[in-house]
Amino acid sequence: MSNNVSIIGLLLALTILCPQSAAFAADNGTTGAVKSVVTNPQELIRLSLDGLISAYSGKNIRQFMDLVSESYTGDASVLESSIRRDFSDFTNLSMRYTFNNVTSDGKGNVSVAVTSVRDHTVIKTGKQATIKKQSTLIFKLENGAYRLYSQKSPRLFGRDFQ
DSSP, rough: OOOHHHHHHHHHHHHHHHHOSSSEEEESSSSEEEEEEEOHHHHHHHHHHHHHHHHHHOOOOOHHHHOOOOSSSHHHHHHHEEEEEEEEHHHHEEEEOOOOOOOESSSEEEEEEEEEEEEEEEEOOOEEEEEEEEEEEEEEETTEEEEEEESSSSSSOOOOOO
């Protein structure tokens, strides 16, 4: 029994510490053999999007940019600058979302339409704001994880580039 408890603890730790993992090991409970369980693309997209939101809300630019594709359309440095501007202008960032549509092109790219609600406090004024919008994100499968490849206006992360 303690073997199963330690395996469950390990799986929980891996799930928390390695959210970008496409597969994880699980004990089947009868033979002690380890089998591979692959999660579906929508679950992997959700993990990536949750990671982006967590990094954004926590103002962790390194963690955020680690979830952005190396081939991000446009200029990743412009995205990073825009997000840093958000970090300096807003505090108490939090975001919620719901999937509206998830569509795969069959080549590793997935279009995700979401409705999001972002709450924040404007640092200059101290006023709280809530912004609700619909956005479309494109994720690209890279090394078993979906990374942010592009955003269509209105952008979910960073302000729209003027």
